[in-house]
Amino acid sequence: MANTPTRPPNRRSDRRAPSRGRHVARRSEVQRTRTHLGIAADAVRESHPEVWETLEALRKPFGHRMLLEDRNAPRVSAGAQNVTLMVPEHVRQALQEAALDAAESDDAKAPQILGAVLSAKIPQVLSGELAIREIPRDPRGTSTAKVGLNVPVDSQVMEELRDQLPDLGERLGFQYKASIMKVALRLLLDEYGMDYEPAPNRDLAQLQLHVPPRLAAAIREKLTEADTDLRSLVEEGYAKVLAGTWQPYKIPKAAQGSEYERDRMPVRVDRGLVESVRAKCPELKQSLGHRVTPPSIAIDYLINEFGLEDLADAEYGAGQ
Structure with missing residues (x-):
């Protein structure tokens, strides 16, 4: 047919649009996002300190990795749930090493050991049998990078902890509201005779x-x-x-x-x-x-x- 349109020469009908690949944010976008996270963090610092800690960690270089699935996270057995504590890297290393040192076998895994500690100790805190001190806040103006410490804890124990969180801080004499991180981290530190230090003593x-x-x-x-x-x-x-x-x-x-x-x-x-x-x-x-x-x-x-x-x-x- 004389009026049938024809394809231009050297054009393939099955050619696909070129892939644009993963979007990489411009430097100005990254800076704006970090600024917004900082504003949000300052706004909740006093009312929700655990949210402030998360936002501060997110706005640091590579902080977005907190939002990615951790392929190295421990597999959680039935009846347990994974709890992620955001702590300075030297604190995570010290707790993992202390747990393995205290184990009776080289086959022991640090997450399971730490999880067993929390599953046993949290009920003692909730019943009033065990009193714990509040984890101190990082000094104002410091920017200690945080990493995730994954610990599998008994699901029933975690449910009971969440139920009592609103009143737990006042019962324990905390200056600020109690959080899962504050309770869990203090219990692990006390178990291995450590204290919380935002910055490591490198020597x-x-x-x-x-x-x-x-x-x-x-x-x-x-x-x-x-x-x-x-x-x-x-x-x-x-x-x-x-x-x-x-x-x-x-x-x-x-x-x-x-x-x-x-x-x-x-x-x-x-x-x-x-x-x-x-x-x-x-x-x-x-x-x-x-x-x-x-x-x-x-x-x-x-x-x-x-x-x-x-x-x-x-x-x-x-x-x-």
Whole structure:
């Protein structure tokens, strides 16, 4: 047909429009969004501090990643739900390491250990059996970056916590409203003898030594007699382990019924030493035939240095 339209030459009928790819915001758009988030954060700082913390985290570089699905988040078992706590990265690392150090197996997973702590402790807070302190706010003007700490907690426990949140802060003596993050984070910090620090001490790492009461008292007495401090001796032991001049023995498992009879002996140790010892622990386990951790190495070195082996055997119930 003479009037039938024809396609222009060199044009393919099946050609698709070129893909524009993922939209990348212009610098001005990014700045405007961050400004708006900052305005919103300032508006709710006093009335909703947990919302303020989230908005502050969102407006930081890469803060949008909080809104993406975390493919590394732990799988939550039936009857539990995932709780994400936004904390400084050094706090997340310290809690995860403390949980694994306290575990009896190398196969243990930090999220499940931390979740078990919260599932057991939150009901004690709600019943009034356990009182906790309020997590302090970050100093005004600071911009500590936050990361997610994923913890699976019993669903029924979480439902009860949410029901009591409106009045819980006043009952606990909080200055501001209680939130899931405040309660959960304080419980985890208390469990491992830590306190909340917005900014890390980059030179020192905090360890918590859980020691039977009489043995802990004897160690403190020996430290006073020797006119030395806990940090010096622990660092000395770590240096010897790394140099291969001393090997730790296995800390005996606690006697039946004494699992929770422990004193906490907090100690701040050179961060580089702790990281080096932690990296050497798998090698030590293979050569010694038993599991070791930075805290167990520290405890055994104190026992060895002060000649407290007999007391340690009695306190740990070795051979029972």
